[in-house]
Amino acid sequence: MGALWKIAARNVLRHKRRTVITGVVMSVGIGLFIMMDSVLVGMDRITLDNMIDYTESVAKVRTPEYVSNQLGTPLDYGVPDPEAAMRAIMAADRRITAVAPRARFVANVSNYEDSLPVVATAVDPELDARVFKLPEAVVSGSWLSAAEPGDVVIGSGLAEELGVEVGDYLVVSASTVYENVNADEYRVGGVVFTPMPYINDSGLFMAYGDADELLGTDGFASELVVAAARAPSLDATLADADGIAARAGAALPGLRVDSITELAKDYLAMRAMKSKFSYMIILVVLLIAAVGIVNTILMSVYARIREIGVLRAYGMSPKDIRRLFTLEGLLVGAVGSLGGVLLGALMDWYFVEVGMSIGAVIGSIDMGGLPLTGTLYGEWNPATMVVGFAFGLVVAFVAARIPAKRAARLEVTDALRFV
């Protein structure tokens, strides 16, 4: 067997061009497979990260009554004693980095010409900035400040539709806690462009002081939003969020704590369906790679059938010939697979470290409301690399074994005459 390994290794090195072509085909196929997997996981990650960073947070604390009535965005059923609840949440889990209160309400915003409905949110500007990335999404003006009452921050699409910019004034009208309408004038202090289309198109943020005055509330918090340290992977993010929600829930009897797993359940359900489609894409990539690998190895074996005849003439048994060619295939497969893993790792590294601007790739194509914008980062997935490597070996083994078996069965004279 040792002698066969040596001969196989020499043969692989002797047929450099053939080995290189086969190895490159395998490397590209397996590398693409690894990269595709990384990008597809990254797409899920960026979508979920955007939800966490701009609208949902890692977990939301609300009353069960509010959740039952949330479609009507009521100014009732708020979190009782939000300050105490926030302290309890911070103490519940060390992974929690910040908590902020929010009050959601539906309002109409008018530029004195048109009036548009908006989803308004009352925020504590400083605390909110610790949970969400909205201040980083400000494209003109500035994020809210408790020191500057009378300012609102609106989505870029809304600003465009109303034809307003920073410094202009808007009238915001909303139903108050007394069930009547109040309206007041606010200065556009900032405009945000976020990965969340609905914030851009109909988002309006105002500081708690202004919202209390407009709505007749007194620090009403429809929800408390929770931030946590970023987990290394999508699965870890979901697991961390579930753990945080469980602990916070235990510390807040009577309140409902929903993790991002629950808050994004529609997306996650869609993702589960999408993953089947993703596997099909990956399968197609693998099939293409497999066809390439089989083709090059088959060609290399068939091109050497006369050589097989010579080996038979020298007295090598069909079994040894079969083994030799299988070993050669495995060696080329190992080299190609290793190259594929290295190439995939290199592409992974690029996507993990540098990322790719989705906007630059898909432009302004509507993704059906999915927050799939920003920079797409890949994710390391060692299991995929192992699968890719093993796949390369198996395909090379099968591709070499079948013609080798056939060649070994040929008569010496037939093999020598084989064209």
Add this chain to the structure above:
Amino acid sequence: MRLSIKAICASLALSALGAAASAQAPDAAELLARIDGNQAFESIAYVARMEIRVGGQLRVKSMRAWAMGADKAFVEFTNPEDAGTRMLKLGKDLWMYFPAEQDTVRISGHLLKEGMMGSDFSYEDALESDELSSIYSAAVTGEEELGGRRVYVVELKARAQSAKYERRVLKVDAERYVVLAEDMYARSGRLLKTMEAVKVERVSGRWYATELVLRDRLRKDSSTTMVMESLELDPALDQGMFTRAALER
């Protein structure tokens, strides 16, 4: 000294005139009671047309409506585009039935303040009856001419925080006790809507505005004219019509 006698005489004369004027101005509470007597209803049934003008565009919607007090209302649209669309209001909840989809959608809370079918009338404006005297304190602040009629200017201030508007300025026909014009203000002091009665008719022994124009002052070039083509005040209505079954029949 002569000057001071003149001044005293002038002052007395002015006081006498002022006393005469205030004697003519009605008591604000009484005025509100008279307005309520005309416009508050136990039940109402009407066929109406809404002319919604936004910018240069006009949309016309026709409807039949029935209401009992402030809590129960039923509306059916009859214009071709919305024919068969029905609304049922029970308390603070509103259900809309769409015949094409054979689907009922529940609308509640703040949406009741939104414009009905894109008009300047909110669902509350269109479907509720306000008894002003129980919600507002009033003061008569002046008298003037409006469209050739003498009107009292009455300022209403909400006594309850739940009042639909924090402040209302009414111009009340001094003879018929019908509101001919009204400005409606938010708690912040901002003018939200204005109303102008175009036509006043005598219905069931009461004076009632049967054509009025409402303007949402937060929208430019926007107005809705409500023309009541037939109107019955305090008719006997079947309670069964204010049910989900009637809505989805």
